[in-house]
Amino acid sequence: MIKQLKPSALSAQIEDMVEWLASYGLEQSGGVTRLLYDQAWSSAQKAIQAKIEQLGLTACYDDVGNLFGRLAGKDPEAKVILTGSHIDTVTGGGKYDGAFGIVASLLAVEYLLTHHGQPLKPIEIVSLCEEEGSRFPMTYWGSGNITGVKDRDTIHNVKDANGISLEQAMRDAGFGSGLHSPPKRTDLECFIELHIEQGEVLERKGKSIGIVSHIVGQRRYNITVYGESNHAGTTPMQWRQDAMFTAAEMIRLLTHRAKADMSGLVATVGHMEVKPNVGNVIAREVTFSLDVRHSDAGTIEQFCETCFREFETIAAEHGTRLMYHKWMDEPPVAMDHTLNEAAEDILRREGISYKRMTSGAGHDSQIFGTYCPTALLFVPSRGGISHSPAEFTHTEDLQRGVLLLIDLLYKLAY
Incomplete structure (x- = not known):
């Protein structure tokens, strides 16, 4: 026609x-x-x-x-x-x-x-x-x-x-x-x-x-890591409660997990806020975004649950705490x-x-x-x-x- x-x-x-x-x-x-x-x-x-x-x-x-x-x-x-x-x-x-x-x-x-x-x-x-x-x-x-x-x-x-x-x-x-x-x-x-x-x-x-x-379904979070601010020169590494270091390990973990998933899942950290955000001060608070997408809701749920369990372990190792805010959950x-x-x-x-x-x-x-x-x-x-x-x-x-x-x-x- x-x-x-x-x-x-x-x-x-x-x-x-x-x-x-x-x-x-x-x-x-x-x-x-x-x-x-x-x-x-x-x-x-x-x-x-x-x-x-x-x-x-x-x-x-x-x-x-x-x-x-x-x-x-x-x-x-x-x-x-x-x-x-x-x-x-x-x-x-x-x-x-x-x-x-x-x-x-x-x-x-x-x-x-x-x-x-x-x-x-x-x-x-x-x-x-x-x-x-x-x-x-x-x-x-x-x-x-x-x-x-x-x-x-x-x-x-x-x-x-x-x-x-x-x-x-x-x-x-x-x-x-x-x-x-x-x-x-x-x-x-x-x-x-x-x-x-x-x-x-x-x-x-x-x-x-x-x-x-x-x-695809989309799930989005803001994840906040709470640590303790201190002097960058006088605080030994083993005594730090570094929110930035904790957040970095979490981001590395979820990125590797997403890359290992061969079903098409994608996970992205695209935004970060650091407090006090000063070059010679250990970060006391870091908030980062997390965007997870897949065509199956169960896969998204399992990925998030697995990562969050490991996040808790990482936070405990560094003497930090976590708070999660889920602000989007589109199936x-x-x-x-x-x-x-x-x-x-x-x-x-x-x-x-x-x-x-x-x-x-x-x-x-x-x-x-x-x-x-x-x-x-x-x-x-x-x-x-x-x-x-x-x-x-x-x-x-x-x-x-x-x-x-x-x-x-x-x-x-x-």
Whole structure:
């Protein structure tokens, strides 16, 4: 079916639309910054709204700022085939993260409407208002409201770095006052998200498409080691209660354990705070982050339990104590097998190489995946670089993703 489309024309459209959307929030560095409810974010949503209306679709917002473009179906009882991604970025991010999924959905629905007319089931494009957590200490505000796992009661006292509350920012952007429809949806048949991989698996394996079976679970801790400050020159090594030395041994242990695990588990320490943080004083207190991810919740649990038992032994050996604060515990989420099979059938028929894989990064699909059948599809990222102005995907790879989305939406809605 998609062979009717001229590849050169599609490539030009993709490139133009990626640059068009990146122009909202584009910085001199080449990075893109669109934070939830800021001016660049608002301008981008309005531009997408205009594009939706230009295509002949019905545009509407919900009351948290998610934007939808609806292509009505012939069957008034049919549920909605939803496709899209998120509009927000990290600070100084790339042009493709989130944005490509919106561009691809616009192009796919435009093609289907032009060549096949009205579908049997309604198709909606969604530009989700937020995923990244870049402005406020909270993620998945858009998809969370659609699925009902988040609402206004969960954001009291949530503020950005400038002390502006999420509620105030939402009102300033024209949302949150009841002028738009409530965000919770009960009419979704499925959700399809096309996204850049943000890793280098597909590129290293020479595959064109990734079909995600699971989005990994994530568990995050802040771990604090308490020791005793003392003089760096006059305190013998054997008498020290050194929080830094204790933390270093713990970090070394968990890194070696994670490397020895051959099931795909990853563990990361990316942040550390030291007190008093003075070069000639033994550290009395060290707090370090721990991020553990895997596609099986039991594996995460076992890894953490094993490491923490050994942490206690290490702490006791050095006369220090520990405190753990678990602040995230997201379970793994499976994507829909039937939707994945449908995507694989298309790829096999078209002779496009693909790989079944897990996603080590979080996506809106993990929120939708517990609510309705969901598919997350990847295109390669050059060098695995993302959240950076250097983020890049070759147009040919973007094109293959759009063609797959066209065929998959046709199969589901027509």
